[in-house]
Amino acid sequence: MxxxxxxxxxxxxxxxxxxxxxxxxxxxxxxxxxxxxxxxxxxxxxxxxxxxxxxxxxxxxxxxxxxxxxxxxxxxxxxxxxxxxxxxxxxxxxxxxxxxxxxxxxxxxxxxxxxxxxxxxxxxxxxxxxxxxxxxxxxxxxxxxxxLEDARPLPPLWPWLLPPLLAALVSAYIQAVWHEDDPASASRVALYFLILLPLTVGMPLLARGLTRGREGRGGFPGFCVGWAVSLLLWNGEGFFFPSGMCFWTIVVLCLLFPTLGYAAGAVLSPKR
Incomplete structure (x- = not known):
C-alpha cells in the first residue's frame, strides 16, 4: 500500500x-x-x-x-x-x-x-x-x-494514423500539380510530403496523449479521420471549393471536422 x-x-x-x-x-x-x-x-x-x-x-x-x-x-x-x-x-x-x-x-x-x-x-x-x-x-x-509512467492506456496509433498520412500524400500531390506549371515529379511530391509530415503526425500524437484513458480512446480515431479531411480541404482548396469562396468559411470547416470526428468517435465507441 x-x-x-x-x-x-x-x-x-x-x-x-x-x-x-x-x-x-x-x-x-x-x-x-x-x-x-x-x-x-x-x-x-x-x-x-x-x-x-x-x-x-x-x-x-x-x-x-x-x-x-x-x-x-x-x-x-x-x-x-x-x-x-x-x-x-x-x-x-x-x-x-x-x-x-x-x-x-x-x-x-x-x-x-x-x-x-x-x-x-x-x-x-x-x-x-x-x-x-x-x-x-x-x-x-x-x-x-x-x-512518470502513466498506467492509463493510450489509444492505438495504428491504423488510425493512416488516414492523415494518406491525406498528406494526396495534399502533396495536389500542391505539386496545382501550383506548378510543370507536371509533378516524384521528388517534388516527396518534398511537399516531408514538409507536411511533422504537422500531419504531430496533431494526432498530441491528441493521443490528451485522450489517454478509456474514456477518451473512442474519440481518437474520429479525430484522426477529421484531421485527414481538414488536411485535404486546406491544402487542396482549388479542388474542393469553388473559386472565390470566403477564406473564413474554409477555416471554420477545417476546424469543424476534427471536432465533429472526435465527438462522433466518443459517442459511437463501445463503453467498457
Missing part, C-alpha cells in the same frame, strides 16, 4: 494535460493581443483573426506533443522547452497579426503554419529544454521515468 501511495504521489499533475494546455494558452494570448491591436489599427474586420487562432497554434501543438514525450524522461527539460517555445510563439503571433503585414498575402505566416515547429520554435525549445534540464539536475532531482 505504501508503495502504491508513493507511486501515485509522483504521478504528474493533471495527467499530463497541464503543460500542453499552458503552452497553447500562452501562445493564444499572443493571438488575442495581436487581434485586438489589428482591430484598433485596422478596424472591426480584424476580429476575423480569432477564427484563424487555432491554425496559428498548430506549430505550438507539434512542439507540445514533443514535450509530452520528453516529460517522461525529464520533466524539467519539457517544462523549460515548452515555456520557451510558447513565449516565442506568443511574440510571433502578436507581431505577425499587425495590419502592415496583412495588407496583401502574408507568405511568412503561411510558412510559419507549416514549418514554425522547426523555426522559430525549434531553437527556443532546445534552449529552454537545456536550461530546464540544468535546473532540474542542480536541484538534485534526477528524472525518474518509472515514476
Amino acid at each position: 505504501r508503495g502504491l501511495h508513493a507511486a501515485s504521489s509522483q504521478r504528474p499533475a493533471g495527467g499530463g494535460l497541464g503543460l500542453p494546455l499552458l503552452m497553447l494558452g500562452i501562445a493564444g494570448l499572443g493571438v488575442v493581443a495581436g487581434t485586438v491591436r489589428a482591430v484598433l489599427l485596422g478596424g472591426p474586420g480584424g476580429w476575423g483573426w480569432l477564427l484563424y487562432a487555432v491554425w496559428l497554434l498548430l506549430p505550438v501543438a507539434v512542439v507540445a506533443a514533443f514535450c509530452l514525450w520528453l516529460s517522461r524522461a525529464s520533466p524539467g527539460a519539457a517544462l523549460g522547452g515548452g515555456l520557451a517555445a510558447a513565449l516565442v510563439a506568443a511574440a510571433f503571433n502578436f507581431e505577425a497579426l499587425h495590419p502592415k503585414y496583412n495588407e496583401d498575402a502574408n507568405i511568412g505566416l503561411g510558412i510559419y503554419l507549416i514549418l514554425g515547429w522547426a523555426f522559430p520554435l525549434g531553437p527556443a525549445v532546445l534552449l529552454g529544454g537545456l536550461i530546464g534540464a540544468l535546473v532540474e539536475r542542480r536541484r538534485g532531482k534526477p528524472p525518474s521515468p518509472a515514476a
